Amino acid sequence: MEVKKMKREKGYTRKNFLKGIVIENPLFVSILGTCPALATTKSIEAAIGMGLLFTIVLICSNMLVSLLRKLIPEEIRTPAYIVIIATFVTIVKMFTNAFLSELYSTLGVFISLIVVNCIVLGRAEAYASKNNVFDSLIDALGMGLGYMLALITMAFFRELLGLGGFTFGKIFQFIPLTTLQIIPKGYEIKMFQTPAGAFIVFGLILAVLAFIKNRKAELKANIEKREKIRKAQEAKEAALKAAVNNGGNK
Amino acid sequence: MSQTGYIIIAVSILLALLVTFIVSFVLYRRTPVPKGCEDIKASEEKCSGCSHVECHFYQDKEENK
Amino acid sequence: MNMFIAFLLAIITSMLVDNVVLSRFYGICPFLGVSKKVKSSLGMGVAVVFVIILATVICWPLYNYVLVPAGIPYLDTVAYILVIASLVQLVGLFIKKYSPGLYKTLGIYLPLITTNCAVLGVAQSNTDQGLGFVESLANGLGTSVGFLLIIVVFSCIRVRLESSNTPKAFKGLPIALITAAIMAIAFMGLQGLFVRG
Numbered sequence: 001m002e003v004k005k006m007k008r009e010k011g012y013t014r015k016n017f018l019k020g021i022v023i024e025n026p027l028f029v030s031i032l033g034t035c036p037a038l039a040t041t042k043s044i045e046a047a048i049g050m051g052l053l054f055t056i057v058l059i060c061s062n063m064l065v066s067l068l069r070k071l072i073p074e075e076i077r078t079p080a081y082i083v084i085i086a087t088f089v090t091i092v093k094m095f096t097n098a099f100l101s102e103l104y105s106t107l108g109v110f111i112s113l114i115v116v117n118c119i120v121l122g123r124a125e126a127y128a129s130k131n132n133v134f135d136s137l138i139d140a141l142g143m144g145l146g147y148m149l150a151l152i153t154m155a156f157f158r159e160l161l162g163l164g165g166f167t168f169g170k171i172f173q174f175i176p177l178t179t180l181q182i183i184p185k186g187y188e189i190k191m192f193q194t195p196a197g198a199f200i201v202f203g204l205i206l207a208v209l210a211f212i213k214n215r216k217a218e219l220k221a222n223i224e225k226r227e228k229i230r231k232a233q234e235a236k237e238a239a240l241k242a243a244v245n246n247g248g249n250k
Numbered sequence: 251m252s253q254t255g256y257i258i259i260a261v262s263i264l265l266a267l268l269v270t271f272i273v274s275f276v277l278y279r280r281t282p283v284p285k286g287c288e289d290i291k292a293s294e295e296k297c298s299g300c301s302h303v304e305c306h307f308y309q310d311k312e313e314n315k
Numbered sequence: 316m317n318m319f320i321a322f323l324l325a326i327i328t329s330m331l332v333d334n335v336v337l338s339r340f341y342g343i344c345p346f347l348g349v350s351k352k353v354k355s356s357l358g359m360g361v362a363v364v365f366v367i368i369l370a371t372v373i374c375w376p377l378y379n380y381v382l383v384p385a386g387i388p389y390l391d392t393v394a395y396i397l398v399i400a401s402l403v404q405l406v407g408l409f410i411k412k413y414s415p416g417l418y419k420t421l422g423i424y425l426p427l428i429t430t431n432c433a434v435l436g437v438a439q440s441n442t443d444q445g446l447g448f449v450e451s452l453a454n455g456l457g458t459s460v461g462f463l464l465i466i467v468v469f470s471c472i473r474v475r476l477e478s479s480n481t482p483k484a485f486k487g488l489p490i491a492l493i494t495a496a497i498m499a500i501a502f503m504g505l506q507g508l509f510v511r512g
Contacts, residue, residue: 031488034347035432039340075279079272082400082429086393094389112392112439116430118344195338196499203485203492211484253386260385263377267397274404281408284415 013138020142027150028209032118036110037151038198042162045171047155049103050110051148053092057114058123059140060088065128066136072129081124082115089115102171119143157201162192322453329457332508335433336465337499341458342433346466346495347488349424351477356470359424360463366406366428367437367462370399371455374438375448395438400429433462469495 026032033054040050061084065072072080093111096104104111114120123143128136159166164183169175191197335341342363349359374395382388407425410417428434437458441451472494481490 031347032344034343035340038343075276076272079268079275079400082396083268083393086396090389090392093392109436109439109443113341113432113436115392115396116432116435118430121430191500194499194503195340196496196503198340199492199496199499203489203496206492207482207484207489210486210489214483256385257387260381260387263381264390264394264397267394267401271397271401271404274401274408278404278408278411281411284411284418 013135016135016138017142020139020144021146021149024143025146025150026119026143027147028205030119031206032122033147034202035113036117037154038195038202040107040110041151041155041158041198041201042193043159043170044152044155044166045168046103046106047151048148049100049171050107051144051151053096053107053111054114054117054120054147055141055144057085057088057092058120058144059137061085061120062123062128062136062140063133064088065124066131066133069129077125077129078121081121085120085124086115100172102173106171119147153205154198154201157205158192158197161189162197164188318449322449325450325453326457326460327508329454330461330464331502332505334461334465334502335436335458336462337495337502339436340432341436342431342462345424345427345431346462346469347491349427350466350470350473350491353467353470353474354420355424356466357463358420359427360466362421362424362428363431363433363462364459366399366402367434367455367459368452369402369406370395370434370438371441371451373398373402375441375451378442391442392435392439395435396429399434399438403429433458465498469498472498 020026024030027034027037036050036054041047061081064084065081068080068084089112092114093104096107096111123139127139131139160182164185164187165179165181167177167179169177189197192201329335333339336343336346345359345363350356377394377398378388378391382390382394403425410421410425437455441454446454469491473491476490476494485493
């Protein structure tokens, strides 16, 4: 009990939530769940829908796995998780079919493919099986939101460049149909709506992230180098002063 | 045959599948790695990208951390 | 004869024209992850072909003769993932026990196939489209061979990319994704191969 309390530092929940969005972003950092990320990001609405369904499945499976973590024997953990995840996906699929049929037909087979999404199984195995229900819930929320934001980022570029603007209300039909044309008709690049465009957008986003990371590492290295030089100089000066002082004493 | 009978059969087939899965999973884990394959270790050279939990490249990587 | 041609056409369609990776986006994770070496990508591809064909052969009767008569077709995803996962484990068990040579090349990729989208994706889309048994088999065969083809070609390109002079930020995955995009554009050209319907 002591050890557990020691481990829990202040602001752990916040950190736990934020890590899924930035530091351990499932799509852009861990490169997991790439299949739906490329397939369902033709429009921002589809991306939001996919992200929502994914988050719901992740939250449910993480919480149930965490609840059952002491009941499931060590040896059959993976089979149990797969069955749990598949059950939740089936439930979510049926709800989508009943209440958001437009979203259901847009995402198609990719709703079922949440079962084999590496993130859900990965979070169950790496986090929920070792932590309590509340922490698992926060972890799932963070990861799901991080994934959804990543999907929206990709969809933003693909819809903006491919169709020249954003359309809302097509998939979520309770929103009035609104179109926001930014690039005039005839100047959009249709290619970004095709599979090739998905690969390009994903590749470029990863390249930009790598660039930022490299730049940060470079800056850090530079600062460290300068610090080192400064310290060496200071030591030299101190030695010189000491020598002068010694000379004066003689 | 009545609908209930069909459902019972289907559910029992699903359960049989589940049992097959669990048994084969446990057996797979318990079977020793064949000779000459013990030294397959994680390496950045061979893969990157998918950090799959089931993959023992990934598991080795996690252990090394 | 006519049937045979239709079968062949279906295979070529799902293999080249409607390629799994480049136009349907199944199995991107292994496509990006296990394609650094030609040998490992070949192992992954062959394993996927084997499992997809077996899974198609089992899943179609399971859906049409068990789940539909019982009135529970909505449990298809659960049933399929169970079939695929047990198949993967059984094949792995068999290889581990009887063929160390095969284990060396395939063994490490087998557990990964359970969560390869391509396998479940093929089974599920066969069901969603309501294909018959022969069509499902053609779809499975074409899809899996298409996956094998693409992952091997891609790994050959990646081996050359390793030694080429790419900008620092593009090293690794970004340039691989751009390469995949160019391949996707090339495969788009095949869409005019058949006029369907």
